[in-house]
Amino acid sequence: MTVRDQVYKAAEELVRSKPFDQITFAEIAKRAGVHWTAVRRHFGDKQGMRKWLMEQQMERQGSLADTRTRILEAAAKVFAEQGYAQASLEKAAAEAGLTKGAVYWHFPSKQDLFLAIIERNLTQQLQQLPLDIEQLLGAENPESALTAWLYAQFACLENGDGGSMLFFEFVTSSREPEIRAKLQKVYGKSLEAIGDFLAQMQQKGYIAEGLDPRAIGIMVDGLIKGLLIEWLIDPVRCELKPLLETVAQVLWRGIAPRT
Template identity: 40%
Template sequence: MTDREKIMKAAFRLASEKPFDKITLSEIAKEVDMHWSTVRRQFGNKQELKRILSKWQAENDLPQIDTRTQIIEASSNVFSEKGYARATLDEVAKKANLTKGAVYWHFSSKQDLFLALVDRNISHQLKQIPSIIKHILSSNDSVKALSKWFESQFTFVIDDENKQMLMLEFITSSREPIVKNKLNDAFSKILIGTELIVQEMQDKNLISNQIHPKSVSVLIQSIINGVIQTWIINPEQIQKETLVSDISHILWEGIKP
């Protein structure tokens, strides 16, 4: 079986279990034990992956995407293209091929929809934490495990232009008190989740106990967010494969036992 056949088989197996919009390139790569870039070459980009899986699900009479998810997915495109201030629910409805009434059935306002989008993106990262902890604690190569962690965080945003622009949109929209509170709560959860990973590593004597886990958590998330913002502004200056390895080695020198 060729690599393409293995990748397509894994992608369709996942598509038989969940909506196409919930399946990622990284998830397929994990299924076939290949690098994410190898999988991406087979599909071109995330949008093409969605198109192929959506078509396959339709041909096999499988449930595809629920209305609420459909609206949130469409809003992701609209908010990233137009920005929060200029986006309208009419545009979201058009993008989702739904009526404006259908959008209002699920979301009371543009702000309500935007906050749901924040929740979705943050929830995706939080769901990864248990598997990240397990992988790092079971790895015989801590630097490699850290590299995998950073890579998963970077690729989640870097490989999707919508997520790049959304990240900036989340930040610039934080002037609104309710959005600011939501972002504060969301990022606090990410910092706490990262702190748990660090604490677990310290408990297992995998890293130094002389550093407060919260400080390491802030440092790691600052690195991740800083690299992503640099990528958005000036991507040609970043060699992702080399950068991830270098960051992991530099960080490891500061936190190793």
């Protein structure tokens, strides 16, 4: 191995474990087993070295982010299909087409992986929800828009993509104290955001005065979860189209301003 190869190999190893702006010529030289002037000769000045290190770290972080997403998507499928008890990091790795070590690098335990899925799913929902609510309340026919929105929330049931069973796993696994605490924290954040947004909509006249917007948020969230459980128990009796049309009518006529 040439001196140049030693220097760049050492730099690549360091950039995996330290921020690029904290790495020095001396550290690279020590790891490479060369004098620090050899490092400077190959990188140029300190700014040139930092620029190279930053590019390497950004590229690596992007790759790691892609791998993490790949693991989460594969693991969500495994948890939904096999349940929390039967799922494992090994099965998630196999589903993602990765080694077990790659999964362990991102998630030290099955619980860490499961909690990451919960947080990811709820965060995605929370990011989309304000836009959904604003479009719904501002629609020409809010009742029809609410029906369409509810149907979209239940699309996973008819598509059979496993999302409904993944939710069920979230609920049943809450018997574990750490998972329950995480669920409470993330769901609490979601409900607070929904309540705040509904309060803004109430101020704009979209929701009747005298109603507690936070209570409305909890009620709608609880209703959706309850309907999901009912469907899981008896999908034949819980025919979605008429059910959701009725739910939309009751909800909207209950919270809309009196004219």
